Amino acid sequence: MRLDIVSIFPEYFAPLDVSLIGKARERGTLDVRIHQLRDWTHDVHKTVDDTPYGGGPGMVMKPEVWGEAIDAIIAEGPAVGGVGAPAATPRIIVPTPSGRPFTQEIAQELAAEPWLLFACGRYEGIDSRVMREYGARMRVDELSIGDYVLAGGEVAVLVMVEAIGRLLPGVLGNVHSAVDDSFAPGAMRNLLEGPVYTKPPVWRGHEVPEVLLSGHHGKIARWRRDEALRRTVANRPELAAAIDPETLDKHDRKL
Numbered sequence: 001m002r003l004d005i006v007s008i009f010p011e012y013f014a015p016l017d018v019s020l021i022g023k024a025r026e027r028g029t030l031d032v033r034i035h036q037l038r039d040w041t042h043d044v045h046k047t048v049d050d051t052p053y054g055g056g057p058g059m060v061m062k063p064e065v066w067g068e069a070i071d072a073i074i075a076e077g078p079a080v081g082g083v084g085a086p087a088a089t090p091r092i093i094v095p096t097p098s099g100r101p102f103t104q105e106i107a108q109e110l111a112a113e114p115w116l117l118f119a120c121g122r123y124e125g126i127d128s129r130v131m132r133e134y135g136a137r138m139r140v141d142e143l144s145i146g147d148y149v150l151a152g153g154e155v156a157v158l159v160m161v162e163a164i165g166r167l168l169p170g171v172l173g174n175v176h177s178a179v180d181d182s183f184a185p186g187a188m189r190n191l192l193e194g195p196v197y198t199k200p201p202v203w204r205g206h207e208v209p210e211v212l213l214s215g216h217h218g219k220i221a222r223w224r225r226d227e228a229l230r231r232t233v234a235n236r237p238e239l240a241a242a243i244d245p246e247t248l249d250k251h252d253r254k255l
């Protein structure tokens, strides 16, 4: 998979050199290219923003500079990799508080794409004509990582790149970790992770639940599901309400 990230703060993406994503880049599983948006300006001040039409606070990012940047990156294509044929154009992802919620399901979908281009806005956002221009000939997704307002798109891109990257083949040491994820499709869908424990068996008087030391895999699986259900009902009642009753057995229903 090829990931292009465009930002006026490319230094935000130093974390993509370490850990899981860093190793995936070294192995060639991920081809991450970070671009400084100001490289496509032509004035001495490298201006990327201007006042909003219609008035209002703050500044808006200019369409011309974004158009030159995205055109130049597309011209570097096509990208190979991913599950499909080489892509002549990227799927463009624009973080914004007013976008569709970024979910595990969308992360799974994006992990299958050969080429993603993340456009990091700042100020009050990017001139909407940029999304309209490229949406006419390629997939453009405006996505939100949560109902709070960041100062720009960079942190949201770090979140999405990590959620997507960990789903790519060979990135996670243990492939089962992603399958058993909270929110992953299947039996764990809409269920939060339960509590986890490791050695020592007693720590400051706190004991590990007996069942986890029993070696009885059936009882352990049942205990973990019970704890996941309890935590989901307590912390995310709206997810619990969305659990398909068909996936609940008579024991679950007693909880």
Ligand SMILES: COc1cccc(Cn2ccc3ccc(-c4cc(N)[nH]n4)cc32)c1
Residues within 6 Å of the ligand: 095, 096, 097, 098, 120, 121, 122, 123, 124, 125, 126, 143, 144, 145, 146, 147, 148, 149, 150, 151, 152, 153, 154, 156
């Ligand atoms: C566009 O509407 C905005 C209104 C007020 C401030 C800002 C600041 N801002 C600029 C670019 C940008 C990109 C993403 C986000 C963002 C995403 C999530 N989930 N929260 N915040 C915020 C961004 C934007």
